[in-house]
Amino acid sequence: MPFKKAVAKKPKVEGVVDEEEGKKSAKGFPELLRGFRDILPEEQGRWNLIRDTVRSLAESYGFDRIDLPILERSELFLRTIGKGTDIVDKEMYVFTDPSNRSVALRPEATASAARAYIEHGMLDRPQPVKMWYMGPMFRHDRPQAGRFRQFYQAGFEVFGVEEPIIDAQLILIGKKIFEDLGLDVQVQINSIGTADCRQTYLAELVAYFRQFRNKLSEDDKRRLQKNPLRLLDSKEEGMAELLAGAPQILDWLDDKSKEHFMKVLEFLDEVEVPYVLNPHLVRGLDYYSHTVFEFVLAGDTGEKAQNALGGGGRYDGLVQLIGGRPTPACGFALGVERVARALADKGVNPPQFPVPQVFFAQLGDAARRSGLRLFEQFRAAKIPVAEAAGKNALKAQLEVANKMGVQLTLILGQKEVLDGTIILRDMESGAQETVDAKKIVALVERKLQRETAPPHVGHSPISE
């Protein structure tokens, strides 16, 4: 009974309710879990756009797709993300599986990518190894707009290159993705150096804030104890002044780190990616070193929550941390829901697939049968055709056609099947003509082109 242990560990209310009411929620049926959501058909157009954009850029920059498991040993994340972090300490879905192993739903994928890199001996492949992924992540955080317990990330990781050019190229790719999506993002960048110089800096920072201890809020006092780096992006009252006088991490970087960072910035200048130096930018995962960056949605509400659409950085120590040979690496990830929301706010709402301009209406079984064949012909010609299977009355079918806003409707009845003809109706004018069924595909093709072609008369790649 391995499950008993897990249940006993978490005597949460949900568990009790589940047992008593047979997994029913307040509504009387097993509804969505909090913080989880369905990505509905009407959102899929935007998601497709994001998926396609990410994929196409990944491919053009030579990244290979990798799919990583959703469940990993808890150990992987404890070691990499860090025990002191919120992600690990309070947001991870950890449980004991039926084989009595401690497993976790992945809160992010970089650790898995590094694990895969080691496990499949990718260090013996030509370096760098460049991979991208897209999939769900899980964090038991408090849900809010743009923040979910299951959310999707699209990520890019590069292993095996120390050169700062990779940092810059990754930032460039991220920037391009947003550009292609028509989103205006600001690149914020900082360097947190190596673990060593960070240590020295942290001591300095703590010493500085200790003098003002009585001025700090409870939250900030806690940060001072637990995670002093976080003081840098504290939004507490009065912190702005204190921060202005605080030591800056850039001044404490060793020469090598400094040089690395300068080069990243130079490369960014070279490819004309504007950036904002944000000395207060720190990231919540332990494994970062040197360059850290975020893509922040530009626009009116600069301080609005959840406006970071993506982020990443260098993690030279990660591979070694989980037991591989020391391997430099760098990467970033995008929050797909946040990107989708930004697109929605802009009114970007593409259809999930090309909207059919042709509707097929049939009357009777014979028509239905030959309609099946006709449908295939149109599919082969790559002309999407809509229909209303299940509606019998022509009137009802035309109603549907009208609602869909198609240009043309094909009407096939008993009589037409016998004659080998079909009626072609122009929905705008209502004009109808009876034509040879054999020529219908070509005819429709021509009619549709006349409606949509004019803009590009020049050299079409299809014209040959």
Add this chain to the structure above:
RNA sequence: GCGGCUAUGGUGAAAAGGUUAUCACAGGGGUUUGUGGUACCUCUGUUACGGGUUCGAUUCCCGUUAGCCGCCCCA
């Protein structure tokens, strides 16, 4: 995890401590047999869930759940 706001049909809204809870839109079915964009009829809610106050609550109170906002944190 902490604090605050909210919760009415698929969607957006309206209403009042008291008989059948309005309206618009969307959707399903129909107005008899082969023609749409304008009509008509009809259906779709135990007013989130549970409890309390009351003669009576959907309206007041409490709890739960969920969403949103702020914090924590992050994508």
